[in-house]
Amino acid sequence: MAEPPSGAQNTTFPSNGGQAHGYLALPPEGRGPGLVVVQEWWGLTTHMTSMVDRFAAEGFLTLAPDLYGGATTHDREEAALLLKQLPVDQAVRDLRGAVDFLLGHPALIGDAVAVVGFCMGGAFALRLAAQEGDKVAAVVPFYGLPREPDYDYRGLTAHVLGHYAEHDHGLPVAQVDEAAIRIGEATDRRPEIHFYPAGHAFMNDENLNGTYDPLQARIAWRRTLSFLRGHLG
Template identity: 75%
Template structure:
């Protein structure tokens, strides 16, 4: 069952004339490049908050928007229902609002942000980069692609680092290769794509589907930090 009070919210920010909620994690130094972290289909869980804290500890000002309005779950059927019922246009507005919030936040440096997304959030990371143009300089999808077949990436100017699993029945390597080709053809940016000998959600140490792989997660984490610092500073 979904937990309507399970979300790790600690901040409210404007979103298209309304309000959105999320988890804000500033770096120990007090300022750093802005980074949007986009949740998996489980919601804004403790795992996403902890990932945000890890990025913040590495010097980023992190905002993880709550795309489910407070609900979280650890049940696959419930997660699928929450994803299906999520208004995509509202999610897009909230993600845009997150970029606005970080670019205006005194703790966020630079004139562009990065975005990292996991599973569902990996697809949203690519969509946000295409939607926001040069306001997103770096996009890092983990085992996620846009839900719209043949998505149009023409607005994307960000550098892209993608992490995908070789044993992922939901996202075959051929689909990742096709998306990478479409990104390069539409934007002129050749994505850096890595495939890992692991299953879907290999970064999630809550291990909800039994595929967490600490060795591959550590490799992906090091690559991600190097990439984000190289692009954002």
């Protein structure tokens, strides 16, 4: 069974005509560029909140929306069920609410935000960037793509940095290459894609697949920070 709410929620924001919840962390300086972090299919776990804290420590005003309403799990079958039960349109609307929340936050520096997503969140990050246009200046998907092979990226104006695993059985290299071509054709913007000699979820030190790779995680982390700072200031 999915675990009860973890207590990670610490903020609310308008979405879908109601209220959505998430975990927000401010940078030490009190102000910074905005960043939305999109969860994996496990929910808003301690790994996700630690990622938010890490980005905030690097100077970003960082928010991770809680797409599962507080439920988390470390069971693959339960995670698959939670994802199946999550309406894509609802999740994207909640994420769009998160973007607007950051854009209106008094601690924000700049007039656009970035989005970083992991696995399921990587797919949602690309969807969000395509729907939000100039509101998203940069998007960083980790080992995730929209499920539709012919997904329409024409609304995407953000710079794209993708991190993918060479040994990801669920997301072949050829599929990533094809998506990169589609993004380039649809947007006239060439995405920056990196492949790592690792397995799926190599950034997640809590993942049960045993694929966490601290060296590749450090490389991807440094590339991500450099990319975000280059496009958000």
